[in-house]
Amino acid sequence: MFQHILVPLDGSSRAEQALPLATHIARRTGGTISLLRVIPPEVGDSTYAYSRAGVLADEVRTTLTQEAHDYLEHIAHSERLAGIGVRTRVTTDSPVQEILSYAQSEKIDLIVLCRHGFTGLKRWVMGSVAQKVVRHSPVPVLALSEKGLEAPLVHPEKARPIRALVALDGSPLAEAILPPAAQLVTAVSPAETPGELHMIRILKPPSETEERRYLAYDINIRQFYRSEAEQYLRIVKEKLTKDLPADVHVQVTSSMKEEADIATALIEVAESGYDVMALATHGRGGLKRAMIGSIAERILERTTMPLLIMRPPEPASPVF
Structure with missing residues (x-):
C-alpha cells in the first residue's frame, strides 16, 4: 500500500485540491506525506513587484524561498493534516526535474497532483509540467483536473x-x-x-x-x-x-x-x-x-x- 505520498504545491488553492485525497490515502495506509514547493530559477524582471521596485533577483529569490517555507509549514500544521507524518521541502530548479528527483531519492510510492495551478511566479503544475511528470515518472501519478474536482474520488x-x-x-x-x-x-x-x-x-x-x-x-x-x-x-x-x-x-x-x-x-x-x-x-x-x-x-x-x-x-x- 502507499506509504510515502508526494504532493507538489505551487501556492495556489487549485493545487491544494490534491490534499484531501492524499491525506485520506495516508490515513488509510498509515503513510506519510511530503509537500514539495519548487521555485523556478528564472526570475523575470517584469514579473514581480519586487523587481519593478529595483530589488535584485537573488533578493527576490530569498524572499520567495522564505515565503514558500512559511506556506508549506502552514499547510503541514493545518487541521487537515493533523496526525499524519509530514515532510516539507522548498527547492529552486526545474519543477519537473525536482519532482522526479525527489520521488526517486525519497522512495515515494505515489504522486498526487492537480494538473492545473497558478503562482505569482509562473504556471508550472499545469500543462507541460504535469504531462512531463506523468511521462517520465516511474512512480504512479494520480493526476487530478481542476475541472473535475467534484469527482467522487476527490472527495473520499x-x-x-x-x-x-x-x-x-x-x-x-x-x-x-x-x-x-x-x-x-x-x-x-x-x-x-x-x-x-x-x-x-x-x-x-x-x-x-x-x-x-x-x-x-x-x-x-x-x-x-x-x-x-x-x-x-x-x-x-x-x-x-x-x-x-x-x-x-x-x-x-x-x-x-x-x-x-x-x-x-x-x-x-x-x-x-x-x-x-x-x-x-x-x-x-x-x-x-x-x-x-x-x-x-x-x-x-x-x-x-x-x-x-x-x-x-x-x-x-x-x-x-
Whole structure:
C-alpha cells in the first residue's frame, strides 16, 4: 500500500485540491506525506513587484524561498493534516526535474497532483509540467483536473466503493499499472465494501482486406481476436487475484470493446460510470513504440476525470 505520498504545491488553492485525497490515502495506509514547493530559477524582471521596485533577483529569490517555507509549514500544521507524518521541502530548479528527483531519492510510492495551478511566479503544475511528470515518472501519478474536482474520488469523505477502469493492450508493460490501481481502489473505498477494478481491452477492428485474407482460410479474424483477448484477460485476472497482497481488496472484472479510436473509446467507457482511469505510459511495442503510451497524453488532455498513470520499468536487455 502507499506509504510515502508526494504532493507538489505551487501556492495556489487549485493545487491544494490534491490534499484531501492524499491525506485520506495516508490515513488509510498509515503513510506519510511530503509537500514539495519548487521555485523556478528564472526570475523575470517584469514579473514581480519586487523587481519593478529595483530589488535584485537573488533578493527576490530569498524572499520567495522564505515565503514558500512559511506556506508549506502552514499547510503541514493545518487541521487537515493533523496526525499524519509530514515532510516539507522548498527547492529552486526545474519543477519537473525536482519532482522526479525527489520521488526517486525519497522512495515515494505515489504522486498526487492537480494538473492545473497558478503562482505569482509562473504556471508550472499545469500543462507541460504535469504531462512531463506523468511521462517520465516511474512512480504512479494520480493526476487530478481542476475541472473535475467534484469527482467522487476527490472527495473520499463521501464514502462509497470506487470503480477504476484499467486500460490494457496485451503487454506486460501496460499491466504494470494493475497493482497500484488495486491499491488506490482499496485505499479510497470504504474498508467494509471493496471497490471494483475493471480491466478493459480495446480491439482495433481489422481492415476489410485483412478480413478477406483470413476468410480465405476459413478464419473469422474478428472472432479470433476476441477469443484471444478473452483468454488474455482471464489469465491476467487470475494472476492479479493470486498476487495481490492480503490487505488489498478489490473486485476484479473485465471486458473488451472494438473501436478504431482507442483514446476516445477509453474516455467514453471511463466517463460512463467509473471514478478513475488507470494506464501505463508504455505498452505494446515497448518504450519506443507503445500503443497505450501513445494515447496516454491524448487522454490526459481530453478528459477531466482523475487519472492514475505510471511509466513502467524498462525491460532488461536480453543476454545472449
